[in-house]
Amino acid sequence: xxxxxxxxxxxxxxxxxxVPNNAAVLAGGGRPIDGGRTWGGRxxxxxxxxxxxxxxxxxxxxxxxLALDALEPTVSDALGVTxxxxxxxxxxxxxxGAMLGDIAASFIKRRLDRERGAPVPGxxxxxxxxxxxxxxxIAAPDWFADTFTLPxxxxxIVVTPLLHLSTNAIAYVxxxxxxxx
Ligand code: CTP
Ligand code: MG
Numbered sequence: 001x002x003x004x005x006x007x008x009x010x011x012x013x014x015x016x017x018x019v020p021n022n023a024a025v026l027a028g029g030g031r032p033i034d035g036g037r038t039w040g041g042r043x044x045x046x047x048x049x050x051x052x053x054x055x056x057x058x059x060x061x062x063x064x065x066l067a068l069d070a071l072e073p074t075v076s077d078a079l080g081v082t083x084x085x086x087x088x089x090x091x092x093x094x095x096x097g098a099m100l101g102d103i104a105a106s107f108i109k110r111r112l113d114r115e116r117g118a119p120v121p122g123x124x125x126x127x128x129x130x131x132x133x134x135x136x137x138i139a140a141p142d143w144f145a146d147t148f149t150l151p152x153x154x155x156x157i158v159v160t161p162l163l164h165l166s167t168n169a170i171a172y173v174x175x176x177x178x179x180x181x
Pocket of ligand 1: 024025026027029046047048049050051052053054099102103106109115116118177181
């Protein structure tokens with residue numbers, strides 16, 4: 001596969017994991033998951049992790065996987081690159097895994113005494129990738145092995161922080177997010 005194909009496959013395969021965080025930013029609000037509880041004098045997760053944001057993010061990512069699955073033959077044909085389809089288990093795992101990774105990162109950030117919204121470079125950009133990939137590997141092992149080859153994973157690790165930073169910067173400029181990261 002050419003490197004362009006690897007980049008196309010990497011971004012396509014990760015779209016159901018990319019969209020949940022952005023959908024959560026749009027849908028966020030309402031009851032925080034931790035219900036306001038603290039641990040060691042700090043919030044368990046903080047007000048930035050809500051039930052509504054998590055539910056909407058997971059549904060949005062899963063719905064996108066179903067849509068991409070339907071579009072797969074057309075897109076593969078048009079691009080001349082065979083992009084993967086998404087079995088249901090893979091789509092749910094990528095979307096839910098992305099949300100859980102983001103929640104786990106907030107848990108770690110609060111333990112490190114970082115307030116809601118404080119940046120932790122690296123953690124903020126890759127938290128959701130690691131858990132989304134782990135969840136997909138567990139939920140759909142054969143699909144995962146076929147799709148996330150080592151070159152694809154390498155591209156995901158390089159490209160994701162760049163995409164994450166640029167979409168967050170756009171959300172910030174549009175006034176949807178309080179910080180540009
Ligand atoms: N959001 C949500 N539920 C989630 C994830 C995000 O409601 N599971 C919404 C919240 O409104 C949150 C916004 O999306 O403020 C931005 O998400 P993120 O940057 O992950 O949260 P932060 O507010 O920066 O908080 P943290 O420091 O815990 O990451
Ligand atoms: Mg944040």
